[in-house]
Amino acid sequence: MSTEFPMNAHRFEPYKTFRFRVMWDGKYVAGVSKVSSIKQTVETITHRQGGDPNIQHIGPGLVSAEAITLERGITWDKEFEIWARKVFEPGELGILSLQGFRKPMTIVLNNLAGEVVRAYNIHNCWVSEYEMLPELDANSAGYAIERLVIQNEGASRQEIPEKAET
Numbered sequence: 001m002s003t004e005f006p007m008n009a010h011r012f013e014p015y016k017t018f019r020f021r022v023m024w025d026g027k028y029v030a031g032v033s034k035v036s037s038i039k040q041t042v043e044t045i046t047h048r049q050g051g052d053p054n055i056q057h058i059g060p061g062l063v064s065a066e067a068i069t070l071e072r073g074i075t076w077d078k079e080f081e082i083w084a085r086k087v088f089e090p091g092e093l094g095i096l097s098l099q100g101f102r103k104p105m106t107i108v109l110n111n112l113a114g115e116v117v118r119a120y121n122i123h124n125c126w127v128s129e130y131e132m133l134p135e136l137d138a139n140s141a142g143y144a145i146e147r148l149v150i151q152n153e154g155a156s157r158q159e160i161p162e163k164a165e166t
Helices: 079-088
Strands: 020-024 032-035 040-049 052-065 068-073 103-110 116-131 145-151 155-157
Touching (some): 079 116
Antiparallel strands (some): 032 068, 040 052, 068 145, 103 116, 116 145, 116 155
């Protein structure tokens, strides 16, 4: 009999989505409240053979990774802005320097005890959209949220061994 959690056979429910962290430049990013899904897609290529007009053959094509969106409440931390500025603002002499605008990112999922249960390395990330300040509304009681849209070239899963839960 196979169990979904070999080390913790008593567990029957998946991990919660609200225990996660985001890391780049070797440190965790402060206060990220939402991360969109990590998704890769393979295009399909279709063709027909001339002697067989009733069958359409389908095969794999280009692989693409969807952009990842990060959201957090506005604070004094400047990490979102610093990374976004690498693409959006010209450097010295008005020339856009793309040095260092790509970086690896890691998204970590934790269990309720705060232990890492899944980690994904996101490859060649760069900021394509930065929302510095949301629409402001004096009749609203919400938080001010800043948002990054990050382009990437795919993800790979880190091997994390399952730990015994208490």
